[in-house]
Amino acid sequence: MTTKLLMGNEAFAHAALEAGVRVVAGYPGTPSSELVETVAKLHAEGAAQGVHVEWSTNEKAALELAAGASHAGARVLFTCKQVGLNVASDALMSLNYVGTNGGTVLFVADDPGPISSQTEQDTRRFASFAKVPVLDPATPDQGFAMMQVAFDLSERYHTPVIVRPTTRVCHASTFFDVADTTEARPVPEEGFQKDPKWVIFPRRAYQGHGEINERLVKIADDFSTDPAFEQFNPVFTGGMTREMPQIGIMAGGVSAAYVREALAIVEDAASAAGVLIPAYRFMQVGTPYPFPEKAAAVFARGLRSVVVVEELDSVLEDEMLKLAAKIALDSAKTLGEDIAPALLEVLGRYTGHMPDRGENTIDDIALRLAKLLLSERYAQAADDDSRNAIEAVFATLEEAASGTRFAELNASLPVRPPVLCPGCPHRGSFYAIKRALGKQPAVMCGDIGCYTLGNAQPLDAVDTCLCMGAGITMAQGLAVAEPHKKQVAFVGDSTFFASGLTGIANAVYNGHDITVAVLDNATTAMTGSQPHPGTGVTLMGEKRKPIDIEGVLRALGVECIERANPLDLRECEAAAKRAIEFEGPSALLLVSPCIQLVKPSPAVTVDTETCTGCKKCITEIGCPAIGFDPAARGPRSKERGQVFVDASQCNGCNLCTQVCPFGSLIEGGCRD
Numbered sequence: 001m002t003t004k005l006l007m008g009n010e011a012f013a014h015a016a017l018e019a020g021v022r023v024v025a026g027y028p029g030t031p032s033s034e035l036v037e038t039v040a041k042l043h044a045e046g047a048a049q050g051v052h053v054e055w056s057t058n059e060k061a062a063l064e065l066a067a068g069a070s071h072a073g074a075r076v077l078f079t080c081k082q083v084g085l086n087v088a089s090d091a092l093m094s095l096n097y098v099g100t101n102g103g104t105v106l107f108v109a110d111d112p113g114p115i116s117s118q119t120e121q122d123t124r125r126f127a128s129f130a131k132v133p134v135l136d137p138a139t140p141d142q143g144f145a146m147m148q149v150a151f152d153l154s155e156r157y158h159t160p161v162i163v164r165p166t167t168r169v170c171h172a173s174t175f176f177d178v179a180d181t182t183e184a185r186p187v188p189e190e191g192f193q194k195d196p197k198w199v200i201f202p203r204r205a206y207q208g209h210g211e212i213n214e215r216l217v218k219i220a221d222d223f224s225t226d227p228a229f230e231q232f233n234p235v236f237t238g239g240m241t242r243e244m245p246q247i248g249i250m251a252g253g254v255s256a257a258y259v260r261e262a263l264a265i266v267e268d269a270a271s272a273a274g275v276l277i278p279a280y281r282f283m284q285v286g287t288p289y290p291f292p293e294k295a296a297a298v299f300a301r302g303l304r305s306v307v308v309v310e311e312l313d314s315v316l317e318d319e320m321l322k323l324a325a326k327i328a329l330d331s332a333k334t335l336g337e338d339i340a341p342a343l344l345e346v347l348g349r350y351t352g353h354m355p356d357r358g359e360n361t362i363d364d365i366a367l368r369l370a371k372l373l374l375s376e377r378y379a380q381a382a383d384d385d386s387r388n389a390i391e392a393v394f395a396t397l398e399e400a401a402s403g404t405r406f407a408e409l410n411a412s413l414p415v416r417p418p419v420l421c422p423g424c425p426h427r428g429s430f431y432a433i434k435r436a437l438g439k440q441p442a443v444m445c446g447d448i449g450c451y452t453l454g455n456a457q458p459l460d461a462v463d464t465c466l467c468m469g470a471g472i473t474m475a476q477g478l479a480v481a482e483p484h485k486k487q488v489a490f491v492g493d494s495t496f497f498a499s500g501l502t503g504i505a506n507a508v509y510n511g512h513d514i515t516v517a518v519l520d521n522a523t524t525a526m527t528g529s530q531p532h533p534g535t536g537v538t539l540m541g542e543k544r545k546p547i548d549i550e551g552v553l554r555a556l557g558v559e560c561i562e563r564a565n566p567l568d569l570r571e572c573e574a575a576a577k578r579a580i581e582f583e584g585p586s587a588l589l590l591v592s593p594c595i596q597l598v599k600p601s602p603a604v605t606v607d608t609e610t611c612t613g614c615k616k617c618i619t620e621i622g623c624p625a626i627g628f629d630p631a632a633r634g635p636r637s638k639e640r641g642q643v644f645v646d647a648s649q650c651n652g653c654n655l656c657t658q659v660c661p662f663g664s665l666i667e668g669g670c671r672d
């Protein structure tokens with residue numbers, strides 16, 4: 001064993017390998033990608049033996065592959081981000097009915113905020129919809145432990161199990177003791193056994209549904225009572241612990257870690273002001289589905305109210321509302337009509353006590369908890385001194401929560417809106433296509449990838465963006481609804497393989513008049529340059545024949561396919577015109593590697609003798625390496641000021657040299 005400083009996702013990879021995982025498959029997506037990459041790295045170094053790891057074409061392909069290996073008895077791990085589970089959901093829903101053999105763990109990373117996603121969906125909710133158990137770590141350490149027991153749980157009940165960390169858990173780093181080498185568990189000798197249960201007929205689905213319902217009851221019980229799992233649902237008391245607590249705090253995921261820190265902050269602020277915090281009871285729910293109701297009922301015993309702290313959806317709050325109703329009903333039955341039943345008030349997002357979207361923060365939770373804990377004491381305060389002391393606690397916490405302490409620091413930080421990199425070939429693609437369209441009415445349908453950033457000014461070339469592959473099919477709907485307009489759909493090379501093919505087949509089959517611009521930069525750039533079927537190399541380093549996008553388009557029946565280099569504006573615009581003018585589905589293949597993959601060329605320089613300060617290079621293509629100096633003077637710019645090029649950012653793509661009407665941007669830093 002070695003102690004290593006690891007990011008959560010790296011540690012989860014170690015945990016899965018130590019659990020003997022044999023097959024790891026996923027599709028990249030922030031905040032989940034590092035797990036698969038770590039497995040691949042450890043395999044390449046010889047530290048992870050016997051494991052197969054791959055980036056699959058999309059999440060559905062990955063989960064189905066994992067299901068096949070599990071049927072044969074292998075321990076398998078599937079990874080994706082939260083929206084990736086939508087793609088894999090078709091497989092997941094049925095897989096749960098069919099059941100699993102080898103331990104089957106789905107690592108699905110949620111993204112509160114959202115920081116890099118199109119939705120704030122909650123995988124805990126998806127788990128309950130699919131009737132699949134879910135573990136929800138508060139910290140990287142807890143995620144490490146959960147990854148390992150998830151395989152055991154899966155094998156105990158033949159169910160897929162989801163481990164659902166959120167961004168902060170995935171990307172926080174801490175020290176872990178990890179094995180120096182791991183060996184994948186061999187597939188059992190008997191391998192895949194023929195069995196009618198593996199074939200999902202309606203009759204089998206009916207039986208499977210019953211099995212799911214029965215095992216969920218047992219799993220909920222395990223989550224409350226089995227030490228292997230109840231460790232993830234700890235309870236402690238705080239405040240004036242000699243009192244019986246009447247207030248409960250329940251939290252899940254990273255919010256549980258925030259609440260622990262927030263309570264320490266509240267207690268410090270109260271102690272500084274000489275205020276006593278009433279007794280409270282805290283429970284973390286690390287196994288939100290099936291809800292550990294027995295453990296929660298013990299936690300709630302004697303409480304008057306429970307405040308629920310969670311991100312994304314009101315999953316725990318819903319469960320506590322159900323539990324509160326059961327408690328009231330049970331006590332009414334026991335006590336009879338003349339005595340008021342025990343009532344448990346549930347506070348949280350529905351009641352406005354907690355934020356209903358975005359990420360929670362420790363300071364904000366501290367303020368909200370302080371108000372809940374001290375409001376009654378404030379109302380009942382015997383004198384002004386007591387009231388003033390409590391107000392002092394609130395004031396301290398309010399200052400922290402409002403961010404005023406850091407206002408000066410924040411003000412000095414530059415605002416950095418998301419923007420295409422300097423030298424990004426997508427900039428040329430968008431610019432050339434817009435020029436090719438000219439004034440004709442058009443809708444430009446974007447997709448998921450770096451190129452979504454084409455919607456920013458001045459390019460302003462992405463009018464829609466829905467989900468992976470949707471640009472191609474949405475363009476077809478728009479073409480049907482508005483045939484007088486031209487529809488151009490943008491899709492990246494990785495998304496082309498992940499989710500673009502069916503849309504293109506649909507366009508050909510139904511004869512939709514759209515142009516699909518495939519922005520082929522030879523990688524999955526947005527998520528960290530992962531390989532894909534068009535790159536000719538697998539994650540395990542094997543060389544494969546790259547799947548030729550042009551060949552695929554032709555095989556799908558696209559008759560008009562134009563090809564150009566997006567950094568050659570004249571060539572690109574001419575090719576775009578030909579594709580756009582074609583009646584029926586056409587394709588425009590724009591090929592130039594992502595700048596992360598190639599050595600930069602020398603930076604361009606500005607000829608201050610000829611620059612007029614017209615700013616066309618800024619207002620037309622918006623490269624962040626070009627700035628404007630209003631104080632610069634030249635014979636042609638006079639008082640207008642001139643542009644400058646930040647050589648540390650410029651990668652010498654020479655797009656701007658083709659845009660400047662006066663030849664004032666000099667390629668390679670010198671004149672011909």
Ligand code: SF4
Nearest residue numbers: 611612614615617660
């Ligand atoms: S470099 Fe060319 S386009 Fe840019 S401001 Fe100067 S003259 Fe105008």
Ligand code: SF4
Nearest residue numbers: 423623650653654656
């Ligand atoms: S050559 Fe021009 S467009 Fe390309 S990165 Fe440099 S400044 Fe930007």
